[in-house]
Amino acid sequence: MTDQHSSSLLSEPCHYARRRSVAVSIGTTPLGADYPVRVQSMATTSTLDTEASVAQAKRIIGAGAEYLRYTAQDKRVALSLGPIHAALRAEGITTPLVADIHFNPTAADTALEYVEKVRVNPGNYVDTKGVKEWTEEIFASMHARVEERFGVFVDRAKELGRAIRIGVNHGSLSERMVMLYGDTPEGMVQSCLEYLDVCRAHDFHDIVISMKSSNTLVMTAAVRLLVQRLDELGYPAYPLHLGVTEAGEGEDGRIKSAVGIGSLLADGIGDTIRVSLSEEPECEIPVARALVDYISARAELPAPSYSLSWAEYRTLARDARRESRAIGRLVGGANLPIVLSEQGAEAFAEQRPDVLRSGERLLLPGGTPIVGVRVYELEAGTELDATLLEQIQQDVEALVLLRSTGANPVAEWRWGFAQLRRAGVEAPIILCRHYDVAELDAFRLYAAADCGSILLDGWANGLCLSADGIAPDELVKTQLSILQATRLRMSKTEFISCPGCGRTLYNLQNTIAEIKAATSHLKGLKIGIMGCIVNGPGEMADADYGYVGAAPGKIDLYKGQECIQKGVPQAQAVEHLIKLIKDGGDWKDPE
Template sequence: METLKVRIGKDLIIGEPGHIVVQTMCNTHTYDIDATVAQCRAMSAAGAELIRITVPGMKDVPCIAEIKDRLRSEGILTPLVADIHFSSETAIAVAKTVEKVRINPGNFHPDHETAKARFAELIAVCKEYGTAIRIGLNHGSLGKYITDLYGNTPLAMAKAAMEWLQMCVENDFYQVVVSLKSSNTIVMVEAYQLLYKMMQESGVVFPMHLGVTEAGNGDSGRIKSCVGIATLLEQGIGNTVRVSLTEDPLAEIPVARYLAERYGGKSISMPQGRERVILDAACDFGPSLLMHRKDDIKLDTGLGAEFDAYLADEILQASRRRFYKPEYIACPGCGRTMYNLQDAFEKVKARTSHLKGMVIAVMGCIVNGPGEMADADWGYVGEGNGKVSIYKKNVPVLRHIPEDEAPDRLLELIESEQ
């Protein structure tokens, strides 16, 4: 069954056969208009076809309008996506300005019927202004209504998405893209596969935005993203990709482009250096491991036996077949980030690298971070004002710890429980 084509702004279509759209997200504060415009300019020049910007509240709506005006006045036409958490009021206001709005309607209100009513209001505005919507559900931030029915599972993610998509169909609104992200590659792949099947059975297949959320950074972040996303793209599932790395967002774009070119049937523009070797191996072997078509791998990259063994370990861990080090979950950061996330992540890794198999999350903000780190044994979350909260399985156990003490306090806590 053909996937619907969703128009974003004047020139971009998501769902076009053979074209996988590359997107990324700003990590600047949206109120810092100069910095956000500069980052969008650089992203657009690097090949981003769609740029997401966080809109934490109503006061940020005029900022995004100005960012868009300034970009357009420079001739930069890359469509903008407003990233909304919780506030339907903000979603409705900003939908009049940007080309696309990303929401999780289940978080619009704790009461499910109220959330549905707010979503209907947003659809009406989007229809009027020609704005697209991404229904973006993440493992760990599903509404209580759905987890009460199905638990915190891939099935719950797919069922929740189907309910919101059905509402779009009932409202005759088809400018919709959907995503079901998780930091766990198996959960993520299962959720997308289930949803794809459910959409086919319903007779309407909306395009899908793929991503492994909170993938971390460096080789591990790239490999984890490639394994999850490539597993779906090679099955013909997915129309746009975002590779989330806890790095400068510009570093995400070459990885996303690699995936878009490789699975869009185009020649790959990334030259054959170390990064290319890593991405090739992750995509060549990760999907077979994740789908249990293979149980082990042996690599011969030409970069030495030690590197080959390391890369095989990384791909096996990203495919969740064998764990040789801790599993790190780290958000990419955005305009809500409350501290130097990249620095904090490196410090936490340095203290905890010996804790094989443990799941440790490092998150940028106290508003969304705790909800998003569903699988973590321990969480390390920026509060703002130089302070950090430490969580054990989603429960805060230490609050207001000065940033320079917090990595040691985390390690002490973990060791005291072993």
């Protein structure tokens, strides 16, 4: 029997329809149900510094944050949440505060007395590392420890009227869960369910859940699997907090966040979001708000005339990108996704050979197509002509430009794609859309959210996007960044950097700038830049190299998941990082 608030994604139509979650009380700002998608951020000041924390809170809340989170590493830090909370309330600021807990249940107990919500990480709340030999008895004893220790915490939260976020991080799954389920979305879901079941056993339901990763594929897969699993179990549709961890800063941080968060919001999944940027926390709020507003506007659109279920779409989309017919070494099949332009393709071929290779002048209808390619331009949101579909299906030289012109490009592209697949068309498909925006940041967010949804679904062989007033080179850079954020094509160095918090041990923004200046020419390399060792090594797990704050003035350097150098003086750390990259054979001198 399924709970009345739970709804299966597979039974929903394949266009925007917000998941109906249960309402959760969080101070004066409830979450879920019919409440709007909330935006939030996290303070970067030391929680011990009340004056600085209150001043920063005013800036963040003034920017529009509806929840504000503080780190609480231990009991002493957790106690400091009391004066911060009191000072804000004394000034009439009622924004709910959230404590962020890792490793220390006692800190969670203390913080619960002062703030409206506490986030606990199932990966390190009570689990310990270093077990040399796993047995059924050890597994059972650790599970019993979770039930006992977390159960006490849940009872107190219920008594005080607090909310709890079960915040699972891909980079900090417990060894126990990794042993049982692997370092996978399934492991993340099971880690959540263990703690969720304790809450339910204590009849506690003011619960928010998050499934986060720095990898957009893992993050979105984990959230979708969790929604499906809650439905299968007949559990209430608990509100979901969305975020891509360690997204970075600037253009990359915004695009990566929009790909992960936006693709879920586009399917009605998500009740509160945080865009994690390695910048001042108040900078996160307008980005998050713009993303929410862009997607939420689709709720006002009339339902489309066509009908496409999730069940059919998921079946059609499975490995569709690779199953497409390859056109030589250019596009389709196992070729990397490409970026096309409707604005001077021949010039791009000369200026950007990595985008349109010289001699492969891939132009749109009205131009001169390259030899061996015929371009078909189709309107995605319409009923496609059966005769034309048959012609495309039989044409081994066909390349399809699937154009969206309506207000919901995700739904339109999916509908166009479904019709092509139903007709047996195997031609490569390029997502095509003109955005009626002149602001570069808006274009980046909108395009990343829309195209990210489709690319993460597993299909589309390239992008062809345009916008008024935006320079052609910026259009190309944005599209390449979207492909990189979806892990489909690496065209530049990827920096996996945390947004910073009260645990950060050095000037994060200055350090990111210094490392970028030294290494941004290393195309395809992934470099993690983490403020502390709490989540740093885990969240940069798929980075090739890592720079992690270990202590004041000291940096640990990683190659992969192995710490190679400990306690490097910060003044020399970038120089040592470059040497580590050179020793690893991954360095190339700038051109």
